Amino acid sequence: MTEPATKRVTSADVARLAGVSRATVSYVLNDTPRQTISAGTRDRVREAAAQLGYAPSAAARTLRTGRSDVVLYLLPDWPIGPEVGLALEALSSALARHGLTLVVHPGNREDRPMTELWKAITPAAVIAYAEFSDAEIAAMRSAGVALVVALSRKRGHGRELAVPQELLGRRQAEHLVRAGHSRLGYAYPDDHRVRFFAEPRLAGVRAACAARRLPTPVGLTVPLDPAAAADAVRRWRATGVTAVCAYNDEVALAVLAGVRLVGLSAPDDLAVIGVDDIPPARLAEPALTTVATDQSVLGAHLAATVVAAMSGRVAPTLPTGVVRVVTRASA
Amino acid sequence: MTEPATKRVTSADVARLAGVSRATVSYVLNDTPRQTISAGTRDRVREAAAQLGYAPSAAARTLRTGRSDVVLYLLPDWPIGPEVGLALEALSSALARHGLTLVVHPGNREDRPMTELWKAITPAAVIAYAEFSDAEIAAMRSAGVALVVALSRKRGHGRELAVPQELLGRRQAEHLVRAGHSRLGYAYPDDHRVRFFAEPRLAGVRAACAARRLPTPVGLTVPLDPAAAADAVRRWRATGVTAVCAYNDEVALAVLAGVRLVGLSAPDDLAVIGVDDIPPARLAEPALTTVATDQSVLGAHLAATVVAAMSGRVAPTLPTGVVRVVTRASA
DNA sequence: ATCACACGGTTACACGTGTAAGTTCGAGGG
């Protein structure tokens, strides 16, 4: 049952086969700049490594250098949508191109103190949605974590890396205003855990309205339930709202369901715009207009920022045109 | 800029503070069965460890034991929905309870050969959707990976761990038949990458029909586009189909959109049932009937299976009642 | 002829842990 488990291929094996010392193997495979190795030896070592299928032990490497090539990505504890999956894939690809490995960990802060995890892994960087306390950040730093990145809004501690959430709200409002609406509503999510995202988005909508001297948007919490959403729709109608920005596509779909339930129709009676462009958006009745983020360029940008920060260089600026409005029928 | 980075707390520090040897610390903290330690010493060691905030280095531990406590979960390269996130969270919690750490890696087989990853990490177990080749499995085994779990249907190589996909299709068909339908359709996804899931689900529908001596379901590929879905709906109607099982909720939503587009209505003209119960399902027009899987018990079961297999015990059987039909308006 | 020096390597150590193999010591049996 318990197999002999043919021993791991180590750099010593490669060295033996190539007829050099183990140090030489290390120098060749890591392209150590200080050390010069003849072209002939380089080839022999590379050949031997490939032939044996050698892959260095991450454990030993981490132990030696004190830092692993792992970037830890802590998922939030609220439900994630398909767009997160896309972003992760892009981020992973981009990081891999820089020799870094993305590791995603579901954020169950309760089960096991997060500290155990990064103390154990000693990742090169930690990316998380929620903010860390100053004490946590200090602890990580001293534990060898090179970079701590929070994707939420407060500035100063980390860097603002994700798409500025305000921008999403602003784009929503701009689209609605351009379509002739002046009295807007905001559909707030029912889940208090996402307020880190919802608040800045709402702030973006508010800012856009204020800039145009329009009345401040009337915000209502909209659960993912047609009947509850119908209530919200009635209240918006009563206050003269003609178009609503929703926190995301799911909330927007709820609003659309509410509109249908009260016997009205979008966008004539109430225009609706979402965020994310999830697949069901274009299948809704009516098809949902939404603000989409290009997750692949976003992932690449995030990776570039992490890499830059680790090598001490200055972070690149977020490329423009990452978010765009997908115009469909609902607004 | 580069901080002094207060050195890592090691077991040697704990030993010094507790006034014992480093080995004793290891014995205490790991509850090594062979070794007896007095209660007094145990307390002193534990106290010291807590006081210093000691967490053992995963790298050193892995290097020494040759196996890490990481369970590697390889995500597929097709888009994932919210249900995957829920399952991961449950799995992570359950594994943590057994001292294992879940690590999720987006499956970009192109960027970096997967071999590099598990050769580097030496995980305790690997969970993946797609199947591995025999060579890959042999390589993992010999590299020390304790268990390889394939979530796909082919038996023999790995273990069938997830919910049998056939069951999902069967439940769909049973619900429709019980509602009085006899001529069924199957809405196949447009993405060839998910055939590992789609084929067994379709097989389940076929089996349910065959068991009741009903005609074999007529399968059509349905892209996530209302117009294309409308075509499919017309063809189903032409062949006398009165109800369709969709690969998942998104495809089902597309079918519903198609139904509306051709001026018909569900479930009277065509009943539709999906799989997954994603949030937009209950917000659709009409609300989508679907087959839901309890991700939390599934995650716990998956964790139990992994743990059992690692310790050589026999795998538990999948608890019954994990999948249930959520009846709404569409079927 | 001598020296400095870049080239192309090798030797040796450290990283932090688990654990097999000792070591000390007090108790209990003959």
Add this chain to the structure above:
DNA sequence: CCCTCGAACTTACACGTGTAACCGTGTGAT
């Protein structure tokens, strides 16, 4: 009194890697 034996520890080694420090050798300058 001696021997054995278990409890309670300690000592010592191995895991696989990166890298600083050392070393021989040819080569061009003095």
